[in-house]
Amino acid sequence: MELLHYAFMQRALLAAVLVGVTAPAIGTYLVQRRQAVMGDGIGHVAMTGVALGFLFNASPVWTATLVAVIGAVGMELIRSRGKTSGDIALAMLFYGGLAGGVMIINLAPGGSTANLTSYLFGSITTVSAEDVTAVVILAAFVIAVTLGLRRQLFAVCQDEEFARVTGLPVRFLNLLIAVTAAVTVTVAMRIVGLLLVSAMMVIPVAAAQRVTRGFTATLTVAMVIGVLVSLSGTTLTYYIDAPSGGTIVLLAIGVFMVMTAVSTPLARRRANAARAAEEVCTRDDVKV
Amino acid sequence: MKSQPAEAADQPVISLRGATASLGSRPVLRGVDLTVRRGEVVALLGANGSGKSTAVRAIVGQVPLSDGALALFGTDFKRFRAWSRIGYVPQRTTAASGVPATVREVVSSGRLARSRFGILRRTDKAAVERALALVDMSQYADASVNALSGGQHQRVLIARALAVEPELLIMDEPMAGVDLANQEVLAGALREQVAAGSTVLLVLHELGPLEPLIDRAVVLRDGCVVHDGPPPEAVGQHALPGHDHVHPHAAHDAEPLRTGLLS
Numbered sequence: 001m002e003l004l005h006y007a008f009m010q011r012a013l014l015a016a017v018l019v020g021v022t023a024p025a026i027g028t029y030l031v032q033r034r035q036a037v038m039g040d041g042i043g044h045v046a047m048t049g050v051a052l053g054f055l056f057n058a059s060p061v062w063t064a065t066l067v068a069v070i071g072a073v074g075m076e077l078i079r080s081r082g083k084t085s086g087d088i089a090l091a092m093l094f095y096g097g098l099a100g101g102v103m104i105i106n107l108a109p110g111g112s113t114a115n116l117t118s119y120l121f122g123s124i125t126t127v128s129a130e131d132v133t134a135v136v137i138l139a140a141f142v143i144a145v146t147l148g149l150r151r152q153l154f155a156v157c158q159d160e161e162f163a164r165v166t167g168l169p170v171r172f173l174n175l176l177i178a179v180t181a182a183v184t185v186t187v188a189m190r191i192v193g194l195l196l197v198s199a200m201m202v203i204p205v206a207a208a209q210r211v212t213r214g215f216t217a218t219l220t221v222a223m224v225i226g227v228l229v230s231l232s233g234t235t236l237t238y239y240i241d242a243p244s245g246g247t248i249v250l251l252a253i254g255v256f257m258v259m260t261a262v263s264t265p266l267a268r269r270r271a272n273a274a275r276a277a278e279e280v281c282t283r284d285d286v287k288v
Numbered sequence: 289m290k291s292q293p294a295e296a297a298d299q300p301v302i303s304l305r306g307a308t309a310s311l312g313s314r315p316v317l318r319g320v321d322l323t324v325r326r327g328e329v330v331a332l333l334g335a336n337g338s339g340k341s342t343a344v345r346a347i348v349g350q351v352p353l354s355d356g357a358l359a360l361f362g363t364d365f366k367r368f369r370a371w372s373r374i375g376y377v378p379q380r381t382t383a384a385s386g387v388p389a390t391v392r393e394v395v396s397s398g399r400l401a402r403s404r405f406g407i408l409r410r411t412d413k414a415a416v417e418r419a420l421a422l423v424d425m426s427q428y429a430d431a432s433v434n435a436l437s438g439g440q441h442q443r444v445l446i447a448r449a450l451a452v453e454p455e456l457l458i459m460d461e462p463m464a465g466v467d468l469a470n471q472e473v474l475a476g477a478l479r480e481q482v483a484a485g486s487t488v489l490l491v492l493h494e495l496g497p498l499e500p501l502i503d504r505a506v507v508l509r510d511g512c513v514v515h516d517g518p519p520p521e522a523v524g525q526h527a528l529p530g531h532d533h534v535h536p537h538a539a540h541d542a543e544p545l546r547t548g549l550l551s
Contacts, residue, residue, distance in 0.1 A: 032387040151406035155397040158385050161378050165348045166401040166452070167371030205387065213432035214390040 003238045011132045012124035012191065012244070016234040018139035019188045019200060020227035024208075025146035026184045027201030028219045029177055032157040038075060038178075039198035042185045044094040045071030046194055047101025049186075050119045054108040060119065061134040065186040071097060072182035076174055122193035122245030124237055131190055138187045145180045146219075153177060154215055191234065193245035199252065200226060207256040210263035225255055299362045300325050301456050301487045302347055307356035308511075309346050316342045318511040319356070324456075329488040329501050331519065334508035340491045341379060343508065344460050347489070348376050361456075372401035375454030379461045379491075383433045383444045391436070391444050392429040395419055398448035419450040422477045439470025446474060450481070457481060459490040463498070471497045495519060 003009045023039075030038050049067030053060030074093055078086045105111045118126045127135075146153070155163045156173045164170045181201075188197045208221035233248030240247075302324040309317040316339045324330050334340040345351045347358065349365065358365040361373060375398070383394050396408060396416050403412045420426045423443040428436070433444060442462055449457060457478075463471055475497040482488060482501055495502060499519065507515035 028387055032385050034386045036386075149406065151397065151400060151403075151408075154389070154393070155400055158389065158394065158397060159378065159380070159383075161350055162376060162448070163397075163400075164350065165371065165374065165376040165378075166398065167369065168400060209388055213388050213430070213435075215387055215393050218387050 003235065008125055008127065009238060011127045011129065012234050013231065014132060015127050015135050015187075015191050016124075016230040016244075016248075017227055018135055019191050020230035021223050022139050022142040022146070022184045022187050023192070023197065023200035024204040024222035024226035025219065026142060026177070026181050027205050028215075028222055029146070029153050029157045030181060030201060031205045032154070032215075035079070036202045037198065038072075038181055039185060039201040041075060041090060041094045041097075042068050042072050042182050043189075043194040043197045045097030046182075046185050046189065047116065047119070048097045048104060049101075050116065050189075050194075051101040051104035051108065051111075054111045054115060055104055059130055059134065061131055061138075061186055061189070064119075064189060065134075065138065065183060067097075068182035068185050069179050072178035073175060076178035080171070080174060118193075118243075119189055120193050120195050121243040122189075122191050122196065122248070124191065124234055124244045127190045135187050135190070138183045142180055142184050142187060145176060149173070149176070150216070150219070191230065191244055192248055193243065196245040196249050199249040200230070203249065203252040203256055204229070207252070207259045210256075210259040211266070225252070229255060300359070301328075301361055302489060303357075303359040303362075304343070304347060305357040307343070307346060307358065308354050309342055309351050310354060311342065311351075316351075316511050317346065317353075320508070320511065320513055321516075322347075322506055322513070324487060324489050326487055327482075327485055329482055329503045330490075331495065331498070331502045331505045332489065332491045332508065333493075333495075333505055333520070338508040339511040340508045341460055342511075344458060344489065344491050345378075348374065348458060372452050373455045375449030375452055375457045377445050377449045377457070377459040377462050379464070380445055381438065381441065381465055383436070383441045383448075388432045388434055390430050391425055391433055391447075392416065392420070394433055394444055395425075395429075395447045395451050398451035401452045415453055416451050419447040422450055422480060423447045424473050424477075437467075437470075439466040439473075442466050443470065443473060443477075446477065450477070454486070456487045456489070459488070461491050461493065463492060463496055468497070475501070 027039065030036055046064040046068040049064035050060040052067065053063035056063070071093060075090060078089045101116065102113060105113060105116055152168055152173055155166065155168060156170055160170060184201070185194065185197050188200055192200050204222040204225040205218065207225050208218045212218040212221055229251040230248050233251050234244050237244045237247050300323045302322065304320060304322040307317050307320040308315065320339070320343055322343065332340045332343060342351050346353055347360070360368045361370060363370070398419070399408065399412050399416055400406060403409065417426065420429055423446055425440065425443050425447055428440065433441065436444065442465070446459070446462060449459070462474060466474065478488065478498065479501060492498065502519045504517065505515065505519040506513055507520070
């Protein structure tokens with residue numbers, strides 16, 4: 001385990017664990033309310049934040065967090081209006097964020113689009129000590145929200161109207177989900193990259209669903225898969241020279257395919273058992 | 289449970305006066321009066337588009353009233369916070385969402401009005417199990433809702449409303465898409481609630497197996513109340529005086545025999 005001797009690898013592995021936990025945790029709620037692409041949109045908007053960090057010589061992680069949070073709150077407001085024109089408004093926000101990032105980075109002193117590459121696709125060698133501090137703080141917030149408020153968030157994502165009639169502060173919780181998703185994007189940015197963040201929010205959840213029946217089980221299995229692929233992907237990029245984001249996401253897709261292959265006969269057996277039970281019941285009914 | 293000494297026994301549980309509401313530019317409620325008193329079982333009837341669903345959604349605050357007054361348990365709606373006194377069954381055909389959830393998880397979410405910080409204590413868990421038993425879904429508690437039939441979905445949604453142990457049950461078309469066997473189960477659950485003193489307001493397309501439970505029917509047409517009184521005369525065998533609403537072969541009759549040849 002010589003890779004643990006390097007300080008940059010220790011930082012990268014710590015950041016990887018936090019990505020593996022947080023992205024599937026908030027992702028489970030986004031998938032639950034069929035908003036799987038939200039992370040992708042926030043990732044685009046965060047580009048402007050990263051570029052602003054370069055422009056003002058500030059930490060890109062914090063400027064990206066700020067801009068991503070504003071973008072995510074905007075997306076939530078558009079979503080809650082429920083208008084059909086919302087799609088167009090979201091597109092403006094996504095691509096405006098991306099285009100703004102490309103423009104601003106070139107205005108920054110000595111800046112060029114090349115600076116953005118490691119933020120787009122992730123890079124293990126660039127995780128600085130400052131980044132780690134920021135990522136730990138932000139990840140702690142995401143974990144506190146997604147696990148601490150899981151019953152409330154579950155209710156809101158399951159059936160918003162019902163949640164409102166139980167007296168839950170639905171508007172606040174919706175905004176909290178948006179802010180938490182934005183924060184997760186910046187947690188994942190250094191390791192997975194802004195363009196692949198959404199994959200870590202969705203693929204572990206999709207893989208977990210192949211074998212789970214319950215929500216808590218899906219959340220837990222998705223987080224386990226997330227940690228496994230982000231740790232192994234980060235380790236792998238130590239040995240092969242590739243962007244960590246791509247490696248991690250391909251591993252996640254691999255896990256999804258394996259779990260699909262394993263679960264298909266399982267699901268068939270369950271369906272057969274259910275059908276058999278049904279037949280027995282029908283016979284009982286006829287006897288009565 | 290807090291005691292409400294200020295509440296008189298004859299205080300209406302729901303009081304809706306001159307309610308108007310629009311969806312977009314279309315007026316859906318045009319001056320609806322609706323009063324439900326403690327212990328009453330009131331059915332809201334009407335054709336599609338008559339405004340019955342909008343009326344119920346206005347009562348639970350999901351459709352804003354453009355005019356009129358609404359009070360729940362004697363409290364003006366703007367100041368009403370006692371949501372744990374209400375069990376709401378929205379109009380749904382499914383209890384499923386993008387991520388699997390077990391029947392127990394969905395029903396537990398109905399308990400949040402009483403367990404404010406989301407921590408389920410022993411009494412909360414017991415209430416969830418009782419709600420599951422009331423709709424005869426205990427044996428499916430750990431099953432995924434995605435694997436249920438339409439009628440079972442409706443039973444889960446009703447159990448979710450019952451988990452909070454409400455004084456007032458508000459149900460929007462709980463019988464829609466439910467086969468006769470499941471309708472009988474739901475009618476049984478409702479009968480127990482009514483016997484225990486619950487007040488019920490429900491939107492129905494037809495009275496069906498619930499007919500003997502209904503005290504009063506309010507019929508809407510084009511956003512106006514056109515009837516408020518005893519349930520409309522039933523036709524067919526349900527109207528016969530000796531009819532006791534036992535359908536021993538309901539399950540058998542309702543479902544076509546499955547031979548497995550075509551499925």
